[in-house]
Amino acid sequence: EIVLTQSPGTMSLSPGERATLSCRASQSLTSNYLAWYQQKPGQAPRLLIYGASIRATGIPDRFSGSGSGADFTLTITSLEPEDFAVYYCQHFTTSPYTFGQGTKLEIK
Amino acid sequence: QVQLVQSGVELKKPGASVKVSCKASGYPFPIYGLHWVRQAPGQGLEWMGWISPSNGHTIYTQKLQGRLTMTADTSTSTAYMELRSLTSDDTAVYYCARVVNSLTTAPGYWGQGTLVTVSS
Numbered sequence: 001e002i003v004l005t006q007s008p009g010t011m012s013l014s015p016g017e018r019a020t021l022s023c024r025a026s027q028s029l030t031s032n033y034l035a036w037y038q039q040k041p042g043q044a045p046r047l048l049i050y051g052a053s054i055r056a057t058g059i060p061d062r063f064s065g066s067g068s069g070a071d072f073t074l075t076i077t078s079l080e081p082e083d084f085a086v087y088y089c090q091h092f093t094t095s096p097y098t099f100g101q102g103t104k105l106e107i108k
Numbered sequence: 109q110v111q112l113v114q115s116g117v118e119l120k121k122p123g124a125s126v127k128v129s130c131k132a133s134g135y136p137f138p139i140y141g142l143h144w145v146r147q148a149p150g151q152g153l154e155w156m157g158w159i160s161p162s163n164g165h166t167i168y169t170q171k172l173q174g175r176l177t178m179t180a181d182t183s184t185s186t187a188y189m190e191l192r193s194l195t196s197d198d199t200a201v202y203y204c205a206r207v208v209n210s211l212t213t214a215p216g217y218w219g220q221g222t223l224v225t226v227s228s
Binding site for chain 1: 143145152153154155158167168169170171203205208211212213214215216218219220221
């Protein structure tokens, strides 16, 4: 089973700042089969990025994904108030398609 | 537009089974795979499995193998997730989610979630 480790666990930033979230896999991911999600309390997750760097439809361009192999990053430039949420990564290389444990992005 | 509407809240006793439905609309149901994901209270997301509605092919997480069955009825555009021998550890919100497009396995359309509570 591939384990995804997200860091940091919690990140405290102010609106307008830049957020850099990390997702590290226990082994290299085939063809960058990695996605990022945003989840707010009481809501279903929202797909932000798939294929490591492809923004889903309707996702603002302040969200970007990068990385390859086993190290991936979600970057949010110039945080908006609505960006404070929990972020998860998930891989699709081999079953089980595990999620990382999440990074909580909170307002400083 | 793509919609996934799940069945309502369930309260079950330990040892019982639960079957959650996920009715799809707004797209050709057989074409896109569906995932099931759960989230225990205050916890992270857990991937449970995936089904191809066109042929019923499934992939389950080994953790739930033997207790989990996913099916899809193309005549009603409805997917089902059945979990048996429930314990309190199965208390969670259960989501169905459709892959976003034909280029990826990532789920981009999510149901509203179904709360399943297991308690005596």
